[in-house]
Amino acid sequence: MSTQEYRLPDYSEHPAYAKKYPAPAAGGPPAFFPEKISRDDAAHLDALEAQSVFLIREAYHHFKNICMPWSMGKDSNVLIWLSLKAFCGHIPYPLLHIDTTYEFPEMLDYREWAVRNYGLDLIVKINEEARAGTGEYAERGPIGYDTADPVTVTHELKTAALQQVMAKHQWSALVTGIRRDEDATRAKERYFSPRNKDFEWDYKDQPPEFWNQFTTSCAAGEHVRVQALLDWSERDIWLYIQREGIPIPSMYFARTAPDGKRYRFRSLGCWPITGAVESEADTIDKIIDELATTKTSERAGRAQDHHERNAMQKLRAKGFM
Amino acid sequence: MSSSSLSQATSVRIAPGQTSRLRVVFVGHVDHGKSTLIGRIFFDTNSLPEGKVDQIRKACEAEGMEFEYAFLLDALLEEQEQNITIDTTQIQFRTEKRPYVIIDAPGHKEFLKNMITGAASADAAVLLIAANEGVQEQSRRHGYLLSLLGIQQVVVAVNKMDLVDFSQEVFEQVQKEYKAFLSQIGVEARAFVPISARNGVNVASRTVDATAKNPMPWYEGPTVLSMLDTFDPPAPLVQMPLRFPVQDVYRFDQRRIIAGRIESGTLRVGDTLVFSPNNKTSVVASIENWSGPAKSEAMAGESVAITLSEQIFVQRGHVAAREDAAPIESNRFKARLFWMGKRNLEQRRPYRLKLATQELDAEIVSIEQIIDASTLETVSSTSRDYIAKNDVAEVTIQTRGALVMDNHDRNPFMGRFVIVDDRQVAGGGIIHGGIYADRAKIKSANIYWSEGVVLPKNRALRNGHRGSVVWLTGLSGAGKSALAREVERELFNGGRQVYVLDGDNIRHGLNSNLGFAPEDRVENIRRVAEVACLMADAGLIVITAFISPYRQDRRRAREIVLEGGHDFVEAFVDAPIEVCEKRDVKGLYSRARSGEITEFTGISAPYETPDNPEIVLQTDRETLQESVARVLEFVIPRIGIGGEDDVSI
Numbered sequence: 001m002s003t004q005e006y007r008l009p010d011y012s013e014h015p016a017y018a019k020k021y022p023a024p025a026a027g028g029p030p031a032f033f034p035e036k037i038s039r040d041d042a043a044h045l046d047a048l049e050a051q052s053v054f055l056i057r058e059a060y061h062h063f064k065n066i067c068m069p070w071s072m073g074k075d076s077n078v079l080i081w082l083s084l085k086a087f088c089g090h091i092p093y094p095l096l097h098i099d100t101t102y103e104f105p106e107m108l109d110y111r112e113w114a115v116r117n118y119g120l121d122l123i124v125k126i127n128e129e130a131r132a133g134t135g136e137y138a139e140r141g142p143i144g145y146d147t148a149d150p151v152t153v154t155h156e157l158k159t160a161a162l163q164q165v166m167a168k169h170q171w172s173a174l175v176t177g178i179r180r181d182e183d184a185t186r187a188k189e190r191y192f193s194p195r196n197k198d199f200e201w202d203y204k205d206q207p208p209e210f211w212n213q214f215t216t217s218c219a220a221g222e223h224v225r226v227q228a229l230l231d232w233s234e235r236d237i238w239l240y241i242q243r244e245g246i247p248i249p250s251m252y253f254a255r256t257a258p259d260g261k262r263y264r265f266r267s268l269g270c271w272p273i274t275g276a277v278e279s280e281a282d283t284i285d286k287i288i289d290e291l292a293t294t295k296t297s298e299r300a301g302r303a304q305d306h307h308e309r310n311a312m313q314k315l316r317a318k319g320f321m
Numbered sequence: 322m323s324s325s326s327l328s329q330a331t332s333v334r335i336a337p338g339q340t341s342r343l344r345v346v347f348v349g350h351v352d353h354g355k356s357t358l359i360g361r362i363f364f365d366t367n368s369l370p371e372g373k374v375d376q377i378r379k380a381c382e383a384e385g386m387e388f389e390y391a392f393l394l395d396a397l398l399e400e401q402e403q404n405i406t407i408d409t410t411q412i413q414f415r416t417e418k419r420p421y422v423i424i425d426a427p428g429h430k431e432f433l434k435n436m437i438t439g440a441a442s443a444d445a446a447v448l449l450i451a452a453n454e455g456v457q458e459q460s461r462r463h464g465y466l467l468s469l470l471g472i473q474q475v476v477v478a479v480n481k482m483d484l485v486d487f488s489q490e491v492f493e494q495v496q497k498e499y500k501a502f503l504s505q506i507g508v509e510a511r512a513f514v515p516i517s518a519r520n521g522v523n524v525a526s527r528t529v530d531a532t533a534k535n536p537m538p539w540y541e542g543p544t545v546l547s548m549l550d551t552f553d554p555p556a557p558l559v560q561m562p563l564r565f566p567v568q569d570v571y572r573f574d575q576r577r578i579i580a581g582r583i584e585s586g587t588l589r590v591g592d593t594l595v596f597s598p599n600n601k602t603s604v605v606a607s608i609e610n611w612s613g614p615a616k617s618e619a620m621a622g623e624s625v626a627i628t629l630s631e632q633i634f635v636q637r638g639h640v641a642a643r644e645d646a647a648p649i650e651s652n653r654f655k656a657r658l659f660w661m662g663k664r665n666l667e668q669r670r671p672y673r674l675k676l677a678t679q680e681l682d683a684e685i686v687s688i689e690q691i692i693d694a695s696t697l698e699t700v701s702s703t704s705r706d707y708i709a710k711n712d713v714a715e716v717t718i719q720t721r722g723a724l725v726m727d728n729h730d731r732n733p734f735m736g737r738f739v740i741v742d743d744r745q746v747a748g749g750g751i752i753h754g755g756i757y758a759d760r761a762k763i764k765s766a767n768i769y770w771s772e773g774v775v776l777p778k779n780r781a782l783r784n785g786h787r788g789s790v791v792w793l794t795g796l797s798g799a800g801k802s803a804l805a806r807e808v809e810r811e812l813f814n815g816g817r818q819v820y821v822l823d824g825d826n827i828r829h830g831l832n833s834n835l836g837f838a839p840e841d842r843v844e845n846i847r848r849v850a851e852v853a854c855l856m857a858d859a860g861l862i863v864i865t866a867f868i869s870p871y872r873q874d875r876r877r878a879r880e881i882v883l884e885g886g887h888d889f890v891e892a893f894v895d896a897p898i899e900v901c902e903k904r905d906v907k908g909l910y911s912r913a914r915s916g917e918i919t920e921f922t923g924i925s926a927p928y929e930t931p932d933n934p935e936i937v938l939q940t941d942r943e944t945l946q947e948s949v950a951r952v953l954e955f956v957i958p959r960i961g962i963g964g965e966d967d968v969s970i
Contacts, residue, residue, distance in 0.1 A: 044342065046623070053624035054568070054582050061569045061637065081612075086580070088626050089611045090573050181412065190438070207745040208434035208661060210441030211737050213675050217744050233413065244612060 006030045006113045008106055016104045016271035020263045022255050024106050030113035032253055034284050036245035045240050052228045053086045054212070055191055056175060059226035060092060062216040063173035069162070070095040070122070072107055072114070073268045074237055074248050075177035075229055080118060081246050082228065083175075093175075094121040096165065100157040101131055102145065102270035110249045117247070123169075127161035145272040153270070163199060166223065173224045181233045189227050190215075197221040235291050242284040254282040342413070343554055346424040346440040348467070349449030350459035354480040358449065358518040359412075359423055360390030362546065365525035368414040390519065418550040434661040437749065440467065445474035445552045447545065452491050452515070453484040456498050462711070464499070468506045469659060469713060469751065471733065474552045475503075477510045478545055483517040487536040512548045515540050558621035561585035562646035564727070564735050565594070566677035567639045570954070571626075577950075578609060579635055582624045584677065584734035586643075589618045594641040596633070598650045598723040599814060601946075603629040632943075634811055634950040636957065638679040640725040640735070648727050648735055653686070653719045658750030659712070662742045666708040674720060675746075676738035681816065682721040682785060683740070689715040708748075716750075721785070722816030726752050777886065780860035784818050786960040788857035790882045791952065794869045794931060795894030796923050797909055798901035800940040800948070801866040804894060807949045808956075812862055820856060822849055823866040837920045843874055850878035857887040862960060870928040888959055892952060893934040898923045900941045 010026035017023040056079075059066060068083065068091075070076045083091045097111060115122050129135035133142035141147065143156045178189060190206055192214035207215045218224050229237075241248060254262040263276035264287075281287040347355045363369050381388045412423050424439040440446065446467050450460050467475060477499060485491040496513040503510055515537055516523040520530055523544045527535045543551070563586030571578040588594075592605045608616040609626040619625045629635075642648055660666045666685065674683035685708075691700040692713045700712075708714045729736030729751040740748040781787045791808070793801040805821045812819040828835075832848055835841040846869050853863040869875050875891060882889040901923065902910040913921035920926040936955050938948040 050582060050622055050624040057568050057580055057624070085611050086624070087571065088573050088578055088609050092571075206435070206438075208438045209746065210438050210749060211739060213739040213746050215745060219744075 021276040030109045031247040032250040055228045056086045066093045066173045067171045068175040099126045125165040130156045193225045342420045344422045346443035348463040350457045353449045353451040356391035366414045451481045468508045476548045477513045489539045558585040565641040580626045595644045596639045597725040601633040603631045606630040632947040656750040660748040662747030673741040686719045687717045789888040790853045791864045791890045796901045798904045799894040799896040805864045805866040819862040821864045846874040850881040854885040872929045891934040892936040893931045896941045
């Protein structure tokens with residue numbers, strides 16, 4: 001079937017849309033297909049693209065057993081695009097989606113569409129035992145937003161799930177879409193960032209990294225995160241999506257709520273804890289203009305970051321990306 | 322792909338100045354106020370998210386601390402506790418002139434490696450000295466390293482002027498002392514600016530926040546921000562000679578694609594490229610562009626994928642250039658290097674050296690000079706044969722195999738390298754005296770020595786590869802010997818231990834008592850297999866070039882080698898008998914046809930085609946270079962080693 005023929009079912013009754021942001025129109029497209037527009041940032045975006053492609057190729061050369069986590073968000077779709085550019089239309093490694101089971105339903109449609117569109121080799125991982133409260137979770141019972149706080153849920157359904165799937169596949173490198181401007185903690189990252197067996201990131205004793213020479217080997221059981229988007233800003237990501245016409249989930253764009261106001265998501269996560277922000281931006285152009293004036297941080301709508309002081313740091317210390 | 326994403330790109334509004342961001346590194350002694358200055362710059366240029374200042378203010382109140390601008394950056398809890406910056410952060414701000422990427426590099430001695438990480442990519446530097454403490458050891462060391470890294474656009478901010486009552490005398494004393502130091506190391510600061518970062522004086526404006534008064538009317542020079550606006554963006558690399566280090570070679574869609582980043586110069590379809598160090602030439606057939614129309618030209622800075630019109634052997638580490646402006650190829654050169662490894666850098670010990678995409682074993686053959694970065698005093702190289710952490714030294718380095726490079730002042734990308742110790746980048750250096758090849762043997766003393774029995778692992782570590790047998794089989798005249806010799810040459814030039822076994826060196830000695838009768842042929846192959854296995858055991862890559870016509874013999878050869886614990890690759894050199902007979906290099910076919918030679922394979926004796934060879938080479942349809950490339954592409958990844966604890970060796 002043509003990927004253009006993919007149509008969304010009716011999600012109007014789904015609890016994920018019970019708050020401000022309304023469900024998509026039934027029968028609508030599975031993605032937002034941007035019109036290609038180049039603003040005058042060509043040289044800057046070219047430089048970012050060249051560095052990212054270089055990093056992705058370095059990762060693939062040094063670590064053949066490699067995987068690219070894919071959240072389906074804007075950054076990770078840019079990663080797919082850059083991989084396709086790096087390998088002339090191929091992606092020579094699997095993608096990994098850590099499914100918390102709290103995905104917005106249309107995101108799963110987007111996933112399905114993208115797998116077919118790009119011919120992705122996708123691994124979907126759910127921490128089934130945590131959700132069901134079986135196995136090592138038998139004593140604690142099922143983990144979910146109805147039973148635990150957001151930091152705990154994020155840890156169990158994302159980080160623990162990642163650890164489980166890493167243990168199975170023994171990947172020695174993960175290509176990530178972390179950006180320095182996302183969070184002050186992330187400003188300290190290296191392009192090639194080793195983590196030990198316990199997923200600990202020793203930021204105090206990171207290997208030096210300069211002249212495009214990286215930490216390109218690791219001991220058994222360790223892995224390296226290759227952070228191919230480290231230099232990009234949120235604005236760069238949008239400018240690039242617009243320039244290249246990269247299809248992305250339509251939840252980044254404003255929809256009119258029953259209260260008459262319009263809302264969009266700036267960052268996408270689990271539906272129980274991800275809030276929409278009031279916005280008129282229903283095109284990429286408007287989003288870029290909005291970024292020029294906004295002073296709220298990108299992850300402001302993500303509850304797990306703000307649950308307690310230094311929540312992000314605690315999540316990172318436990319192996320969160 | 323969606324139809325809309327394929328539509329024509331259109332151009333809209335222009336965001337001014339986006340193209341020329343300047344990367345500025347902030348360095349200075351611990352507690353001299355870098356983070357405060359950076360926090361202050363963010364505040365003054367209105368570059369912070371709304372509520373961030375209030376949030377930090379509240380957090381400070383909750384902890385009973387006084388608000389500091391440094392907290393805007395020192396986001397990590399642990400850092401706040403220690404009140405020192407730990408690692409390089411890269412964040413952006415913007416003046417009216419242009420955007421900046423700010424690199425905060427720590428001043429603490431232990432964090433030198435983090436400073437290098439940040440400073441190495443900078444276009445300009447702000448060096449901080451606290452007026453109340455004056456020039457410290459770290460101030461000198463940082464000045465020296467900036468000069469070593471080639472950063473010449475430096476502004477010195479003399480901070481904490483409020484603590485010395487904004488004294489002109491104190492400022493001029495610091496300026497005099499540090500200027501003298503910088504001139505010794507060939508750095509000239511573009512400006513010395515007296516500032517008080519916490520009060521915002523001479524950061525963006527000349528006045529104190531609270532009073533709106535200028536506490537230093539005696540100073541008439543630029544502020545820190547106005548000084549930064551005068552600096553130049555990085556020099557364009559497009560005009561330099563082409564340097565295209567090969568990052569990888571892919572085989573996609575039946576095509577060999579050469580991937581890498583153009584570090585300098587330009588590359589066009591139709592250009593003849595010479596690949597160093599093997600000096601093969603080929604012509605650029607295409608520059609790939611997955612998401613758009615094919616390109617005819619690519620320039621410095623671009624990550625590209627190209628195809629060549631003639632398939633030559635190219636691998637990661639090779640550097641493409643134009644024939645009239647090729648880089649230096651040498652195994653010996655002079656360099657200035659800095660060391661930050663936990664262990665000392667020792668002479669006559671092998672390390673991994675990385676330059677662009679090349680990676681080779683290298684050792685320090687002599688230390689000309691060791692320089693203490695703070696005093697700039699020279700430590701005698703006769704009294705010390707190692708380079709300690711944080712030292713800077715002049716050395717001569719020898720690599721195992723040819724290194725492709727340029728002197729740093731000619732091409733920075735090909736003129737700098739790093740040294741790896743214990744998996745981590747532990748040092749960096751700049752090449753300033755490329756010397757042409759010295760064929761003196763590398764002294765083997767203490768290189769990869771073994772503590773007990775010499776194991777295959779020890780040999781593999783020394784050689785950089787495992788022992789292996791590549792078994793060529795095929796009719797007489799199929800091209801086995803020519804292929805074997807060419808593959809041998811390529812592997813040898815790549816620094817590998819390799820040897821060819823063929824009729825010339827086996828028939829006349831070891832097997833001189835054997836003829837061509839079936840039982841003799843069997844014994845011939847058995848002996849070759851045993852010898853190949855022994856040689857693989859000794860660590861060599863052995864290429865055998867024998868007709869070896871019987872499947873069963875080849876199977877036994879494989880068993881012998883595998884039992885010996887070595888890799889076995891069967892390569893079928895496949896050319897039709899008519900082609901071989903037509904070639905008839907040695908005139909054997911005509912002698913066989915006339916009956917002069919009996920039991921000649923293909924004429925009067927059978928040749929059993931391999932069932933499942935690892936490689937098939939159709940020498941009548943591909944060039945020798947193509948066949949060589951295919952053998953090397955298959956064999957090299959199989960014999961590589963991962964490192965000291967690679968369990969497969």
